[in-house]
Amino acid sequence: MTETATVTTDAVRLIDLSRVYGEAPNEVAALRGVSTTFPARSFTAIMGPSGSGKSTLLQCTAGLDQPTGGKVLIGGADLGELNERRRTELRRDRLGFVFQSFNLIASLTAAQNVALPIRLSGRRPPRAWIREVLTLVGLGERMGHRPAELSGGQQQRVAIARAIAAQPEVIFADEPTGALDSKSGREVLALLRRLVDERGDTVVMVTHDPFAASHADRVLFLSDGLLVDELRQPSSRTVAARLAELEAA
Numbered sequence: 001m002t003e004t005a006t007v008t009t010d011a012v013r014l015i016d017l018s019r020v021y022g023e024a025p026n027e028v029a030a031l032r033g034v035s036t037t038f039p040a041r042s043f044t045a046i047m048g049p050s051g052s053g054k055s056t057l058l059q060c061t062a063g064l065d066q067p068t069g070g071k072v073l074i075g076g077a078d079l080g081e082l083n084e085r086r087r088t089e090l091r092r093d094r095l096g097f098v099f100q101s102f103n104l105i106a107s108l109t110a111a112q113n114v115a116l117p118i119r120l121s122g123r124r125p126p127r128a129w130i131r132e133v134l135t136l137v138g139l140g141e142r143m144g145h146r147p148a149e150l151s152g153g154q155q156q157r158v159a160i161a162r163a164i165a166a167q168p169e170v171i172f173a174d175e176p177t178g179a180l181d182s183k184s185g186r187e188v189l190a191l192l193r194r195l196v197d198e199r200g201d202t203v204v205m206v207t208h209d210p211f212a213a214s215h216a217d218r219v220l221f222l223s224d225g226l227l228v229d230e231l232r233q234p235s236s237r238t239v240a241a242r243l244a245e246l247e248a249a
């Protein structure tokens with residue numbers, strides 16, 4: 001009889017991560033020694049009260065900000081050991097980003113926006129691949145539309161297509177539903193869930209919204225720069241209850 005072992009690899013490892021802004025005596029410790037892993041093919045939500053360090057954690061993990069202590073390992077690469085050029089290349093070639101405000105280029109069509117990161121890395125994006133990625137997000141018929149000709153939810157789905165076009169190891173999403181109505185928000189969350197379940201993508205999402213967080217496999221809670229709790233198989237109710245406790249504390 002053969003046994004199938006499930007091998008879990010870590011897409012990202014954070015080791016004792018800290019980030020202090022400013023100088024003494026006015027310094028702010030936004031992260032105070034956070035250690036965790038984001039397993040490959042998992043969906044993690046990061047929550048916590050305002051000012052708890054969520055954005056800082058995402059920015060440091062994604063190489064957009066530099067921690068003042070600790071390590072970020074992306075697929076084994078230590079971000080702190082890379083110079084700025086290599087870090088930029090790693091972000092471009094191995095990470096995907098989805099922002100609250102979509103960040104599409106207004107003068108480019110949906111297809112051109114999706115192809116841009118591949119072009120920037122010096123490759124020619126095959127048109128069939130761009131079509132496939134836009135079809136995956138439900139916009140195969142809108143390849144030639146510019147952002148202004150699309151709804152907010154559609155623009156965010158173009159941004160998700162752009163994030164996955166270069167087959168990143170991790171997709172970082174910062175409040176991806178923050179600017180959307182609830183129906184578009186639900187579509188975007190279902191899409192992120194589907195990327196993990198059907199394509200084996202890895203998603204790390206910062207959100208304020210317990211319903212958004214309930215789409216994740218695991219919710220990490222930050223409070224005052226520390227990782228204070230985590231919930232697996234979260235529901236909106238359990239997430240909202242834990243968040244309310246942290247906000248009251």
Ligand SMILES: Nc1ncnc2c1ncn2[C@@H]1O[C@H](COP(=O)(O)OP(=O)(O)OP(=O)(O)O)[C@@H](O)[C@H]1O
Binds near residue numbers: 021028029048053055
């Ligand atoms: N560039 C900066 N300079 C100085 N302090 C900063 C800077 N960025 C963040 N901070 C401080 O670090 C702490 C954590 O901020 P961060 O934005 O990471 O929190 P957050 O949990 O994302 O907050 P929110 O939910 O309000 O977006 C806060 O006290 C904030 O004021």
